[in-house]
Amino acid sequence: MSVIISVATEQDTEQILKLQYLGYQSEAELYGDWSIEPLTQSLTSLREEMADRHVLVARLGGEVVGSVRGWVEEDGIARISRLVVHPRMQRHGLGGRLLRAVEERLLAGERPVRAFRLNTGHRSLGNLRLYARQGYRQIGTRQVTPELSFVDLEKPVEAPLAAAV
Template identity: 80%
Template sequence: MGMSVNISVATEQDTEQILKLQYLGYQSEAELYGDWSIEPLTQTLESLRAELADRHVVVARLGDEVVGTVRGWVDEDGVGRISRLVVHPRMQRHGLGGRLLRALEERMLADGPVRAFQLFTGHRSLGNLRLYAGQGYEQTGVRQVSRELSYVTLEKPVHEPLATAV
């Protein structure tokens, strides 16, 4: 019988595995855009440790192995900023990305008021765009970064539960 994937808050002990997974997972993005200098491929261990200390970081574990991760924070305007969603290539297309997104959204909501969630991806990253659309994110803008790359910004509003009559 196979092991199940568990989603939890990242710990300091996960840092190296997260960085290695990020490096592996972003190879396809670098190839898609012909740019191996993208930040997920050049981030240092020290920089990632700093993010772990002041952001929400969620991981998916298969046994002791980190096979997925995503991070985010809530800005001063109440927008949950989501970044660096990555799933190990052998674990993709099984719903793990969506599970990670939902877990991060729940963590940010539990931490305080959030009016919307926002993230971005490259315009050629069709799998990412499909995933985000399937999770309720809608395109709100496109920003050209270079001749080869435009960032597509996507947002998902937070709907407050209806108040019950007293």
């Protein structure tokens, strides 16, 4: 059985929230903070996000094993967040597939995109390696708590090749 990436539906909401809770346990442990937003988000809040953002899921049969969210701001910056893959499915390329899928979805939307941006914690070395492999480069860091800094990363949108004259 292969993993299929598709647009999330209302029926996926609870599975996404459970996956998010499971997937972010390692981040909470890494930073010693179980109050991080992905672990405290409510079902209502997730439903609100799903109404105004692009939310994709990776399915293995009927199970949601990955998810990612994205939206384009007025300045043309496409924000990507909450990329999560089930722990048993990690290190098989699914995170990269989800990232590329949400980038493609955002590019196909109504607002023009000039760059993609995301962030991760400074100790999240696996995440930083994934994003670097996908073309993201560090543009800054922000101290969030004494134990946590966010690393901000950006990937410019490639200009389409001009037609040969």
